Amino acid sequence: MSKASANQAEINGSQSEKKIDWLRLVLSLISPLYCAVVVFFAYQSVFYKLEVLDTVKACMIVTGVSVAALAAMIYTKHQFLTKISSLVMLPVLVFPVMIYFGQWEILIPLIVTALVIFFVSGLGEVAKTVWGTIFLLIYLLGALVYFVVNSLFAPSTVTTLVSDGVSPSGLYRYEVSNTIDSSNGSTKVIVEPTTLDKTYYNLFWFKIRGLSHDVVIERPLQEDVTIEWDTKSREDITQEIEEISEKIEVTLSDQQMDLLGRDAYQVTFNNGQSMSLSQGDYHKTVIALGEREREVLETDKEELQLDAMSDKAKERLGITVQDFKTVKLADLTEEDLTKLGVPEQGDVMYYNGKVVFRYYIAILEEYFDISKQDLSIL
Secondary structure (H helix, E strand, O other): OOOHHHHHHHHHHHHHHHHHHHHHHHHHEEEHHHHHHHHHHHHHHHHEEEOOHHHHHHHHHHHHHHHHHHHHHHHOOOOHHHHHHHHHHHHHHHHHHOOOOOOHHHHHHHHHHHHHHHOOOOOOHHHHHHHHHHHHHHHHHHHHHHHHHHHHHHOEEEEEEEEEEEOOOOOOOEEEEEEEOEEEEEEEEEEEEEEOOOEOOOOOEEEEOOOOOEEEEEOOOOOOOOOOEEEEEEHHHHHHEEEOOOOOOEEOOOHHHHHHHOOOEEOOOOOOOOOEEHHHOOOOOOOOOOOHHHHHOOOOOOEEEEEHOOOHHHHHHHOOEEEEEEEEEOOOHHHHHHHOOOEEEEEEEOOOOEEEEHHHHHHHOOOHHHOOOOOOOO
């Protein structure tokens, strides 16, 4: 072979290697994308309950995507992005494994992919041994904590779902469940919002976790339960409530008081001076401390934030705070209700003929405010 031919072959080989390097670099982007999906899934597992709408189809899709991603990750196993992704997925999956335990059609493809890429990635043997040990300890510790918490704090009762459904507007769903325990059991009805749910590809239904509101807890266990829904106007509900009592009160939040343009607090000082404050002004108010006040409170600070002061500290300084957030329902006008986001009509639930849920009150009392979400996994 001539020298020119040898040089040409070397050039061609070098160009081919560069193309392969670029291909690996591009395909390595699949690793963080798949890893991001796994992380997102783990995030969803903390805040949402998962219901698979089509098990076979969902399993096929998750498996297909995982196999394709795994092939790309194996081909780019020495790339930096692939190495980092292989370290992230296993520890992150500990949350879905514990919370969605038993939903293997979704979990197995993800776990297998994370395990395989971790062991075949370009990480050194020492790094794999160290990280593998750490991940194993994480799973063992997670399983131990989950087992202990469920064993010690989970109630020794048997709960059975009796019925469920959705309100006429589709904004709420309900569940009726019977619990068998040592004292004749109980029947419970809960209502949850549907507006915070997420559905993907009509396959994965992530139902918001920890925002259920108990509307009925009745003892002993009720064998015959009738749930009915009706759509009523805001005006009719107001009249019904006022007929029961004109003294019925609701407690509004600081933000709701702002929407109404009302002051939320009244502060009275030891000299008799008082002032009404909006929630924003209240939380900004600073109390200057003189020498006597510092001695009373046993502090060296020259000023204190009013909303950060304990009740005992306020009492020592002769400061009283009264909030105006508890208002009579009868005092709220139609205009006020509109400002508070109460629609002109909505859902009302009846339990054995008795009203147990009104959309009207749920909005005013912020039953389903996301800040009230309970993330307990028991």
